[in-house]
Amino acid sequence: MTVSPSTLDELRLKIDALDSQLVELLAQRAKLTAQVGQYKSQVGLPIYVPEREAQLITKRRQQALERGVSPVLVEDLLRRIMRESYHTQNVTYLCTNPELKKIVVVGGAGALGRIFVDMFKRSGYPVCVMEQRDWTNATEIFKDAGLVMVAVPIKITESIIAKLDHLPADCVLVDITSTKQKPLNAMLKAHIGPVLGLHPMFGPDVSSLVKQVVVVCHGRDEDKYQWLLQQIRIWGAMVQVVDAQEHDDAMVFIQVMRHFCSFVFGAHLAGENPNLKQLISLSSPIYRLELAMVGRLFAQDPALYADIIFDNQGSVSLLSKFNQQFLKALALVEGNNKGEFIKQFLKIGSWFGDYSKQSLIDSKKLLLKADDDRTWSE
Amino acid sequence: MTVSPSTLDELRLKIDALDSQLVELLAQRAKLTAQVGQYKSQVGLPIYVPEREAQLITKRRQQALERGVSPVLVEDLLRRIMRESYHTQNVTYLCTNPELKKIVVVGGAGALGRIFVDMFKRSGYPVCVMEQRDWTNATEIFKDAGLVMVAVPIKITESIIAKLDHLPADCVLVDITSTKQKPLNAMLKAHIGPVLGLHPMFGPDVSSLVKQVVVVCHGRDEDKYQWLLQQIRIWGAMVQVVDAQEHDDAMVFIQVMRHFCSFVFGAHLAGENPNLKQLISLSSPIYRLELAMVGRLFAQDPALYADIIFDNQGSVSLLSKFNQQFLKALALVEGNNKGEFIKQFLKIGSWFGDYSKQSLIDSKKLLLKADDDRTWSE
Numbered sequence: 001m002t003v004s005p006s007t008l009d010e011l012r013l014k015i016d017a018l019d020s021q022l023v024e025l026l027a028q029r030a031k032l033t034a035q036v037g038q039y040k041s042q043v044g045l046p047i048y049v050p051e052r053e054a055q056l057i058t059k060r061r062q063q064a065l066e067r068g069v070s071p072v073l074v075e076d077l078l079r080r081i082m083r084e085s086y087h088t089q090n091v092t093y094l095c096t097n098p099e100l101k102k103i104v105v106v107g108g109a110g111a112l113g114r115i116f117v118d119m120f121k122r123s124g125y126p127v128c129v130m131e132q133r134d135w136t137n138a139t140e141i142f143k144d145a146g147l148v149m150v151a152v153p154i155k156i157t158e159s160i161i162a163k164l165d166h167l168p169a170d171c172v173l174v175d176i177t178s179t180k181q182k183p184l185n186a187m188l189k190a191h192i193g194p195v196l197g198l199h200p201m202f203g204p205d206v207s208s209l210v211k212q213v214v215v216v217c218h219g220r221d222e223d224k225y226q227w228l229l230q231q232i233r234i235w236g237a238m239v240q241v242v243d244a245q246e247h248d249d250a251m252v253f254i255q256v257m258r259h260f261c262s263f264v265f266g267a268h269l270a271g272e273n274p275n276l277k278q279l280i281s282l283s284s285p286i287y288r289l290e291l292a293m294v295g296r297l298f299a300q301d302p303a304l305y306a307d308i309i310f311d312n313q314g315s316v317s318l319l320s321k322f323n324q325q326f327l328k329a330l331a332l333v334e335g336n337n338k339g340e341f342i343k344q345f346l347k348i349g350s351w352f353g354d355y356s357k358q359s360l361i362d363s364k365k366l367l368l369k370a371d372d373d374r375t376w377s378e
Numbered sequence: 379m380t381v382s383p384s385t386l387d388e389l390r391l392k393i394d395a396l397d398s399q400l401v402e403l404l405a406q407r408a409k410l411t412a413q414v415g416q417y418k419s420q421v422g423l424p425i426y427v428p429e430r431e432a433q434l435i436t437k438r439r440q441q442a443l444e445r446g447v448s449p450v451l452v453e454d455l456l457r458r459i460m461r462e463s464y465h466t467q468n469v470t471y472l473c474t475n476p477e478l479k480k481i482v483v484v485g486g487a488g489a490l491g492r493i494f495v496d497m498f499k500r501s502g503y504p505v506c507v508m509e510q511r512d513w514t515n516a517t518e519i520f521k522d523a524g525l526v527m528v529a530v531p532i533k534i535t536e537s538i539i540a541k542l543d544h545l546p547a548d549c550v551l552v553d554i555t556s557t558k559q560k561p562l563n564a565m566l567k568a569h570i571g572p573v574l575g576l577h578p579m580f581g582p583d584v585s586s587l588v589k590q591v592v593v594v595c596h597g598r599d600e601d602k603y604q605w606l607l608q609q610i611r612i613w614g615a616m617v618q619v620v621d622a623q624e625h626d627d628a629m630v631f632i633q634v635m636r637h638f639c640s641f642v643f644g645a646h647l648a649g650e651n652p653n654l655k656q657l658i659s660l661s662s663p664i665y666r667l668e669l670a671m672v673g674r675l676f677a678q679d680p681a682l683y684a685d686i687i688f689d690n691q692g693s694v695s696l697l698s699k700f701n702q703q704f705l706k707a708l709a710l711v712e713g714n715n716k717g718e719f720i721k722q723f724l725k726i727g728s729w730f731g732d733y734s735k736q737s738l739i740d741s742k743k744l745l746l747k748a749d750d751d752r753t754w755s756e
Contacts, residue, residue, distance in 0.1 A: 011414050018407045019438050023452055027445040029396045036389050060397050067405040073462045074401055077455055084451045201662035205742060215660055240659055253652050254665045267722060268703045270729035274631050281618055282593055284579035287632045293668060295737035298727035302720040310716050319708050325646045330697050338688050342680040349676035351648035359673035364583060369747045
């Protein structure tokens with residue numbers, strides 16, 4: 001078949017007509033999922049039901065194969081559409097503890113505290129936000145509290161907790177700090193009732209809790225706060241239970257190391273002062289992403305990262321060990337010892353095991369998505 | 379409105395029907411874009427036309443707003459659909475130099491060489507792949523070559539180029555090594571005709587060249603290889619011209635630094651031996667991505683990364699400077715000097731300028747996409 005320029009315009013018109021149908025279809029679908037969301041919030045079903053999601057995708061992948069359409073394309077589109085409906089379909093959630101008289105969120109006007117205040121309210125709890133100026137009325141505020149959540153910056157968490165020594169005996173005391181041992185010990189000391197530590201593994205910019213992780217470190221009287229864990233699950237999040245010590249050890253690897261290295265990388269770039277624009281224009285998708293991972297740090301609150309790096313007792317020791325590894329590797333480059341570099345590379349690869357291959361696959365998928373958004377003007 | 383369980387099933391059936399329509403719509407759209415692709419390959423139009431893409435998206439975003447659908451959702455879906463059509467619509471490309479008698483790709487069986495062999499063939503060029511065993515027939519092979527591309531590992535690039543000293547005078551000699559100064563000098567010395575250096579900024583796993591970057595370092599007789607640059611543009615890639623020295627300096631920052639740091643990070647993890655599975659399960663999306671960026675390195679060819687790190691003359695000096703920055707920052711943590719850390723953090727942030735904010739926005743978008751693919755089973 002030969003296509004002439006006039007039929008090119010015709011083809012484009014037909015494509016536009018299909019794209020218009022797509023938008024109509026999305027509008028209809030959003031109406032239906034809003035009704036599903038309404039039903040779920042009435043009966044307290046989680047918005048995210050893995051089996052339904054898997055089933056829905058399997059059916060459409062099958063149909064795609066039959067129609068000669070890429071099943072990967074269909075799955076990617078459906079996942080994106082479902083993300084939208086998870087984030088918009090629920091304005092309210094079932095309340096798992098309707099008897100509860102009051103929730104007090106200390107520091108509830110802060111970035112992360114605000115999210116919990118919002119979620120509690122949307123689940124029908126009476127919520128009271130307590131800020132610094134409210135401490136003069138503390139006795140009144142805490143009098144009939146069934147849950148007190150501490151959502152203040154790390155450095156003042158323990159001193160704030162120490163002041164919470166007159167809560168009702170059956171009140172659940174919980175914190176959401178990014179370290180867990182110290183706050184948990186402080187809570188167990190201050191309060192005689194139920195205690196647990198939470199670490200929400202997401203930033204204040206999430207648009208819903210669907211598929212997010214909330215780390216749980218048990219403190220005291222687990223059975224007294226099961227309703228809270230169930231509430232978090234109804235919001236769509238995944239609850240991961242771990243020992244407080246193990247949590248803190250893991251965080252040195254996860255948070256401290258990465259933030260510190262990104263900081264040093266940024267300091268190094270700023271010190272050497274290369275042409276940043278040129279670096280970006282010469283970068284492949286993977287380097288652009290890696291550079292962005294460093295750059296993004298410096299658009300955020302320095303005090304928060306200072307707290308995370310400086311306030312973990314394991315930081316200095318682990319960073320020193322990292323530096324030793326750096327110097328050992330540098331000696332290989334100085335000595336032009338490629339053989340030993342390759343030997344160690346393979347050894348590290350076997351430590352990572354299947355994870356490295358999976359990472360390669362996952363990151364490729366993600367890089368393709370990053371490419372979607374590129375335009376020539378960059 | 380109250381929704382009962384039976385209507386929940388009904389709602390789900392209606393959603394399934396819409397999703398089925400979506401697949402049909404994609405099948406129809408693919409047929410149309412295949413015809414567009416066919417037309418473009420006949421007349422030599424690039425598959426990726428930024429203006430058409432921008433226009434198409436603008437119209438649908440507008441419609442989305444009118445219909446109460448998220449314009450961001452619509453744009454994401456359309457970009458994903460267009461990626462698919464870019465990657466599948468073109469099986470052949472217009473040939474910008476049909477007079478050319480032969481292209482020889484030295485090392486054309488290698489990962490990256492294979493991509494160029496494929497693209498040249500799909501553009502109608504007679505292509506000859508030359509491997510080690512073929513050197514005995516070199517005179518015969520190179521006799522009527524109009525383009526010779528060197529696509530061999532870095533460490534043998536210069537010695538291979540030195541052997542190419544009897545090419546036809548009008549033959550274009552080009553390499554695709556990830557360093558540019560040395561290969562370019564070697565080519566200018568070996569060959570009296572047109573010479574240029576390319577650095578394709580993508581891995582061997584790309585499914586098309588659309589929106590990829592190809593760095594160009596001019597060597598000699600630019601006008602004699604304009605057809606090649608035009609050919610690369612027709613494949614959908616973006617050509618970035620840069621001086622060879624500037625290119626190599628930039629690559630120390632872009633490639634050497636990142637790979638080396640990822641290597642050290644991996645060595646450090648393997649040495650400390652934390653529970654990797656637990657680290658991942660406790661990670662937020664951003665940490666998961668950062669960990670994946672380290673892990674993916676070790677699923678790849680160690681010799682390639684050894685060459686990239688060891689064969690760049692600037693590596694040791696720049697890595698040593700990085701280490702000094704690391705020690706300076708570590709001293710701040712040891713001395714508990716948060717004030718100075720915050721001061722430096724802000725200074726680095728202003729060096730990054732708008733880029734850091736943009737990175738934060740871009741990476742947030744990407745992290746949301748990463749979340750789409752998560753399931754509870756992880």
